[in-house]
């Protein structure tokens with residue numbers, strides 16, 4: 419984990435995909451809100467695009483046919499939200515199957531949620547400081563939630579937490595807009611029913627950073643789309659899920 | 663699992679509870695600035711991608727023709743194995759198709775987006791496949807990398823030659839140690855920590871070489887991707 423002094427210097431290594439996972443996550447948390455690093459990433463990526471464009475190799479002839487055949491049977495992601503399954507019962511059945519699969523693999527550990535939520539402000543944002551604290555803790559854990567097929571790889575939700583520090587940091591990026599009246603909701607999944615952790619309102623760039631106080635170790639995290647104001651239990655498809 | 667207070671059960675309202683705390687404003691302010699965004703129409707592939715995003719497979723086939731030599735070239739350079747590279751390149755294109763409608767022009771050109779995705783996928787492939795130690799051992803005898811791969815299909819040979827000459831000139835402006843560190847990271851697929859092991863120098867030294875090298879490259883190549 420780099421110190422705060424170093425983090426502004428990681429843009430080059432980040433765009434080269436040369437950071438390890440922890441540093442990459444810390445930098446991804448940092449750079450969208452840092453004018454200097456954001457400009458670095460854009461400019462370094464533009465330069466690397468030129469390096470890449472000078473690195474051409476004729477692809478195998480069969481590749482195009484294979485790509486186009488796959489394209490013909492691959493559903494594109496909507497710029498907005500994935501279609502919602504109309505049959506509530508079917509949705510619920512599939513959700514329970516998904517959650518059950520993770521629970522079978524995960525030890526049932528009780529997590530009691532604290533009430534306080536602290537989110538970052540400008541400058542060196544609180545979430546970046548919190549993230550450093552979490553990642554530096556001996557039990558600090560980083561989890562990239564698995565996107566469902568409906569979400570695709572462009573959207574990501576990562577959670578870092580430390581039971582010792584009593585803190586979880588959520589970093590979401592590239593989330594598509596939700597329909598009017600709907601919003602993303604974060605779930606802690608433990609031994610019992612999923613517990614609501616809060617609503618992740620779509621922001622312009624689809625980015626959101628949240629710092630949550632936790633008390634205990636989670637077993638899994640999930641994200642669904644729910645009506646504004648949140649649901650006491652998930653009703654939408656699980657869009658992201660990760661077992662701790 | 664029982665929450666310790668009634669308050670804890672209430673779903674957090676990030677929209678209302680947190681707006682006062684400046685978070686949403688922060689996230690909004692974090693978008694790339696308008697000055698940083700490419701000018702509309704400046705990206706020749708933008709229109710093709712937009713059509714592809716509306717399900718136009720013919721447009722996507724055109725996009726493939728423009729991007730495939732670059733995507734395959736980058737993936738092959740990193741992955742090395744042609745049949746694996748073909749698989750990875752296919753994954754990249756199917757992903758470009760799936761995500762076409764979500765492309766955000768403020769975060770770079772279509773080419774830069776595809777190059778980023780191709781490199782990331784190639785890196786994922788090599789890092790999941792082999793331990794870093796194996797790759798370091800394999801690479802020690804192969805530090806020098808070439809830049810003279812053959813040309814592609816759509817752009818004219820002249821365009822490609824000009825591109826390559828320009829990039830080669832830019833790379834030549836890097837100091838030998840900067841260039842070595844940047845190439846081991848980008849084409850070798852190594853983290854900077856691995857590069858430090860490969861070159862037997864301090865991690866901080868490698869970080870500095872990579873950063874200085876990329877700044878030089880950026881200045882030499884300008885911001886037109």
Ligand SMILES: [Zn+2]
Nearest residue numbers: 425426452455
């Ligand atoms: Zn910064």
